[in-house]
Amino acid sequence: MTFFLGARTIVADTVPYDLRARTMGLLSSFSLLGSGFGSLIVGELLLHYEEQQVFLFGAFLASIAFILSLKNFSHQRN
Structure with missing residues (x-):
């Protein structure tokens, strides 16, 4: 629950006012x-693989997401 509050705060602080409602809706939709x-x-996946393999796959995806979050996309704004 704390993640969702923090994510909404980040959106409210960084997204322009006219796009804020749309961005909040997208955030909620993708979270759900x-x-x-x-x-x-x-x-x-757990039906076909062991728990450790599924965990490592999730950790790999989380690492990719973290690396992408470090990239600065501000130059792509209109």
Whole structure:
């Protein structure tokens, strides 16, 4: 729950006012979709692979997400 509050705060501080509502909606939508589909995908992976392999796969995806979060995309704004 704290993540969602922190993410909303970041959006409110960084996104221009006219795009804020759309961005908040996208954030909520992707958070809910990720929670739902993520649970289904992990459950399916656990049927076919061991727990450690599934964990390492998740850690790999989290590492990629972290590396991408370090990139500065501000030059792509209109």
